[in-house]
Amino acid sequence: MKAVIQRVSQASVTIIGKKVASINDGLVVLLGIVNEDVSEDISWLSNKIVNMRIFPDAEGVMNKSLLDINGDVIIVSQFTLHANTKKGNRPSYIKAAKPDVAIPLYESFIKQMELDLGKSIQTGEFGADMQVALINDGPVTIIIDTKNKD
Incomplete structure (x- = not known):
């Protein structure tokens, strides 16, 4: 699993003109799944995201987590x-998991994040054409790949 996390002061997701998600202070998590991903990747990534200290403390130092x-x-x-x-100018997406593999992992990741965070979270819609609007706070953008966890 690969995640791009962006610290935001506000963000929303719109699908066909309808806003389906909207938050203020927190994170937008863009999640990519490959066939090799397993449940251990889900728990490791969720734990890493909710505990990553990328929010400012009283002195402005990135020392607080999403939980904090x-x-x-x-x-x-x-x-x-x-x-x-690598080749040519048209990206290949052959490594990305097909929906029959990706959707269950995506849904499991959402549930794990809710457990780890202790509250419900918002989502886009798998496979939909979405417009994601956000104000990247900092800016802080971090890429996490579960294949590099060791």
Whole structure:
């Protein structure tokens, strides 16, 4: 699994003109899934995201986690995170898991994040054409790949 997390002061997801998710302080998590991903990747990534100290403390130092600030989350499926751009100018998405593999893992990741965060989170819609609007606070953007956890 690969995640791009962005610290935001506000964010939303719109599908066909309808806003389906909206948060203030927290994270937007773009999540890409490959066939090799397993449940251990889900728990490791969720734990890493909710505990990562990327929010400012009273002195402005990134020393607080999503849990510490009681922040909100929007998770958006993003198969393009696994684009292969090595050859030519048209990215290949062959590494991205097909829906029959990706959807159950995506849904399990959402449930794990809710357990780890202790509250419900918001999402986009798997496979939909979504417009994601956000104000990246900092800016802080971090890429996490479960294949690099060792």
